[in-house]
Amino acid sequence: MNESELEQSYFGSKLRRNESILGILLILPLVLWMIFAIVIPLISAIKLSFQDVGMIGSKGNLIGFENYRHVLTDPNFWKSFGRSLIWVISNAVIQTVVAFISAVILMQKFHLRSLARVWIILSWIVPTVVVIIIWRWMLGTSGGIVNYLLVSLGVLSTPVGFFSTANSAFISIVLINSWRWFPLMTVILLAGMEGIPQELYEAASIDGATGWQQFLRITFPMLRPVLYVLGLIGTLWSINVFDIIWLATGGGPSNATMTLPVYIYNMAFKGYRLSRASAASIIMGIILLVFVIVYDRINKPADAD
Amino acid sequence: MFFRKFRRSFGTFISVFILVFIVVAPFYWIFSSSVKTNQEIISRDLTFFPHSSTLKHYTDLFAASNYPRYLFNSTLVATLTMIITVILATMAAYAIYRLRFPGRNIIAKLILSAYAFPSILLLIPLYLMLSSIQPKLIDTPWALVIVNVTFAAPFGVWMLQAFFKSVPVELEDAAYMDGANRLQTMILIMLPLTAPGISSIAIYSFISSWTEYMFASVFILGEANRTIPVGLAGIVGQYQVDWGLLLAGATIATLPVLILFSLVGRNFVEGLTAGSVK
């Protein structure tokens, strides 16, 4: 279905006026909801960012762009921004690869396939706190099964603290976050793959295309509309992840896992600089908007709107 | 021939097994550990099958915390989020993908761009707003419903896109011929045809609300309205490390969604699939 078809349809012109009214009426509740929950708070965040409010509830004075100057010259802001970049990229790479592999596996025909397809999503449906308890329990140094197995297999001589050094902590939370999110991506990709007509593959195998070639020439292009939205929303979801990092490491050790959301949260609620934190979050919002616009320009598939 | 086929299905079996193992094994590990006695839990020799079995951690959990209340609060918030998200997203998706009116494309984009705003950006002003307006919404389930719907609905609208686009316009036309108006066609023709998609967003919004932590930890101040994630994070505590209690808490927090998903999990996956097949 596309625009011109609707246009030509018998009732297209006759119902035009009613259609507009109905359309606006139907969309209004959600729009109002979004205005209430996003636009109004956004305006007050912008106002806050030009003041010097410290703690919730205290009064502030207008101080112009002072907060923005402060944030933009804060080396910690840029370090956190860099960590956020690495966080998004490493999560995207790991999750995409694992999700594709899982989706391909689940496309095979095997016993209990529909059961596996439903329960693959298990790690995504539990609260993040549970995810953190699971992994802190498994990665602990005393009684943790991962250390136990690694030591018993002779990979390690003594247990290691996965959250103790900067790099291992960062890698650990990336893997934990990917473990939590890849099932949702798998299911969405699976849905997209199901939609690809089987004849395309049959034709390709007659032409002698290998599995890999089929993937590159058929699967991947056919999934572009899904991948487009997944790439966009997934990136935005991922850069906004706060709970996993906060609950697993609190941004530590020594700020090694402090991404932008953690930096902003710390500034607002531990450093009692609400206004400056607002400025930081608005800068982050602008960065994300720029990303969305650029992404849209580069990747937009012809038929997505 | 036979061997090749065997090798292939064996390969499939192994890969499926690894995949399922990666997702499910950690859950087996916490469930099985949660019924061990404390001595067995902290013992340096790990036991893959519990040698001891006790429900002590579960009784402790219910004695030491308001767990039933957290469960109730989470269910309440998730159910309200689900109902409101389904209604708002379905209406909006119908309008955007089936009706023509000025500005619909821009509105569709704007709705999806909700995710571009860092949720942490909204945390502070929303907190101030919800605590200043009357009736006071802070520290009530509604504060959480408001944010959860805000972050579930845009994805819901997108998920419904395929469904609404796929229903042939002739079906609707036929309904008009029979004298049905727009609203009637929407309810009688569109809703049943898009039901799988709607059930998918219902489940999606329920789950995303069930797992939300950041807003719940700031917007809910007292014990009375705490949800599972915040209540469980409270049990994690700082003074003591009681793994038995934590593992029992994690298990109980998992059970409701486990039950829900065993009933409707298939709808979620099939709903998504149906959307892209059509």
Next chain:
Amino acid sequence: MYKKLFKVIALVMMASLVLAACAPATSTATQAPAATKAPAATKAPAATEAPTSAEPVTIMIWHMEQPAYRVARIQELIDEFNAANPGIVVSQEPQSWGDIYTKAPAAVAAGNGPDLLFAIPDFTPIMRATDAVQPVEDFVNEMDVAHKYMPAAIAPYNYDGHIWAIPLWSMSHNLWYSKSAFEKAGVTPPVTWDEWLAAAKKLTADGQYGIGLPGNKNLYTDQTTYDFMVNNGAEEIYNSDGTLRFDNAQTVEALDFYSKLFKYSPPDSTGWAWGEAEACLASKTCAMVLQFTVISTFDSQSGSDANDLGVIAIPHNSSQSQSNTIAYSNAVMVLTADKAKQEAAYKFLRFIMEPKNYGRFLTMEPGLYLPVTEDGSVADSYWNDAMVVKYKSQIETMVENSKNGMLFGFTNGNTFQSISQISAQNLIAQTLQKILVDKEPAAQAVAEGQKLMEESITK
């Protein structure tokens, strides 16, 4: 398919209703009497509008005593008080030190704050920024006359012309150790840092770690780091004019020594809070830990005899003449401006400070909380507690050690309120992490730490 979904939705709603019906009942059975919990718990108009002859005065207490047995002991006292005072309904809500610095100011700003809020000295200035904290010198003086306060307990809350909180108890760090582990390794209790380091080294063997020291960015690590500083003459973070003197040779030496001892601590201790340290000692994975008390965990989890638990003063550098320790005077702030509520709150606190109740209040965590009144420190209700009797020698050592207690920002009769900013962000611990995690030289880390502190206290 969707019909099934609607069935499930109906099921979920029904489950909610069932849970709603039994949730208050469950919490009643376990935590509070119906009258106390129900109004707070349900927030439903039906519950609050229940016909009562006279509207009772309600007092909401927030404290950070999360463990279930502490909550239960406080509830016991609350129940007795409520029963004896029909016009007053006291209730409690346990919070966590981890987020109270965020939550309490936010709650007060939103008009949802508690009436009584427990405090430590560096927390009070933060709450004072909300204008909710009431001066309480009249009541403190009344308690002083009745029970004779130890002066050190009041001092850190006495500034700007008023007393801002009512002292409840004091607590201080000690070095706890396993006597059998010491015997097995042939180690005697250390007095100086050199002996301490040698002991930790010797005790690290066969899967046992010599000492459990936290390296996290949290309050616990602030405390243990300060333990090292006060035992090297670096207790002053401020000059007398309020400028910072954190960056000095003694601090550098103290933190450097911390990092040396840290080598004998378990690899995951950069993520520790108080609980992990206690568990480490109780499970015999650590031979020593720095902690206020480990008695109840040790008693319930270690399976060892009470005599096996050793406690001594924290060792000091050989340049120092005696051992010092970090010490807190814990207190409670009054946040309600309502006179009737204030009166009710005072009535409850009078009840708590009565010697016959005070000991039971303190022994909610046996041995952790030491009395701050003279009649309290000899009260039978304290010394007759079963756990106190069982661990009497340890508790006597704790009382002795606590006499050399100090707290950052409140040393030598000074009160520097800006310490609350430093403490809220755990900047002392962050400085330590630069050494432990980033492997920076101690001098560089301390210099950077002072810069962070200076930034945090400028408006």
